[in-house]
Amino acid sequence: SQTIHQWPATLVQPVGSPLSLECTVEGTSNPNLYWYRQAAGRGLQLLFYSVGIGQISSEVPQNLSASRPQDRQFILSSKKLLLSDSGFYLCAWSPGPKAFFGQGTRLTVV
Amino acid sequence: GENVEQHPSTLSVQEGDSAVIKCTYSDSASNYFPWYKQELGKRPQLIIDIRSNVGEKKDQRIAVTLNKTAKHFSLHITETQPEDSAVYFCAAPYYGGSQGNLIFGKGTKLSVKP
Numbered sequence: 001s002q003t004i005h006q007w008p009a010t011l012v013q014p015v016g017s018p019l020s021l022e023c024t025v026e027g028t029s030n031p032n033l034y035w036y037r038q039a040a041g042r043g044l045q046l047l048f049y050s051v052g053i054g055q056i057s058s059e060v061p062q063n064l065s066a067s068r069p070q071d072r073q074f075i076l077s078s079k080k081l082l083l084s085d086s087g088f089y090l091c092a093w094s095p096g097p098k099a100f101f102g103q104g105t106r107l108t109v110v
Numbered sequence: 111g112e113n114v115e116q117h118p119s120t121l122s123v124q125e126g127d128s129a130v131i132k133c134t135y136s137d138s139a140s141n142y143f144p145w146y147k148q149e150l151g152k153r154p155q156l157i158i159d160i161r162s163n164v165g166e167k168k169d170q171r172i173a174v175t176l177n178k179t180a181k182h183f184s185l186h187i188t189e190t191q192p193e194d195s196a197v198y199f200c201a202a203p204y205y206g207g208s209q210g211n212l213i214f215g216k217g218t219k220l221s222v223k224p
Contacts, residue, residue, distance in 0.1 A: 034211070034212075036214075042216065042217070043116075043199065043214055043215065043216035043217045044154070044199060044214040044217075046211060046212075046213065046214075049211055059211075090153060090154070094212070097142045097203040097212060098142070098144055098156060098159060098212075099144075099156075099201075099212050100156070101153040101154050101155075102153065103152075103153050104152075104153050106151075
């Protein structure tokens with residue numbers, strides 16, 4: 001069966017520091033992968049999606065970037081975090097069209 | 111693109127009552143409508159979904175109805191229990207690109223009072 005791993009679960013970072021969140025999927029090949037962000041008490045905002053290695057599409061202009069160096073690996077990064085980057089980040093994979101989420105990373109920028 | 115509107119944003123019911131959450135979507139090409147439940151601090155979990163060739167689907171105490179003509183779909187929870195308290199999200203795929211990326215509603219916080 002397919003599983004999705006996301007880490008770390010929580011992260012506290014100072015403003016201006018870099019960020020790297022990692023997501024991996026097991027049990028499937030060439031999955032569609034997604035990064036969502038959820039601000040406190042808010043909905044799920046699609047940040048990036050990827051249909052294959054090296055293929056990244058961005059949904060909103062922002063301070064973040066994404067990369068897919070391997071088929072089942074999706075990374076969310078930032079060179080310099082802003083306070084507004086705080087939130088709950090969720091990686092998801094999709095066999096189309098439903099989505100299955102990782103456990104999430106709660107990021108607090110201080 | 112796809113625009114998914116969800117109402118209400120908060121809903122409080124007494125244990126045993128029914129709860130209804132409604133969503134509308136804009137992309138007429140959308141053909142799949144999932145509902146997710148997110149408990150506090152946890153990931154959203156798929157609880158029920160419906161495809162556009164079906165008008166209603168039921169799974170024990172939860173049901174989803176779809177009106178494709180009006181572009182709206184609803185989640186119905188009957189005989190609510192305290193453990194139903196969570197945030198519920200509806201979603202619909204946007205096919206503007208080559209694939210259907212799920213676009214989520216803003217969520218409904220359901221509180222079931224014992």
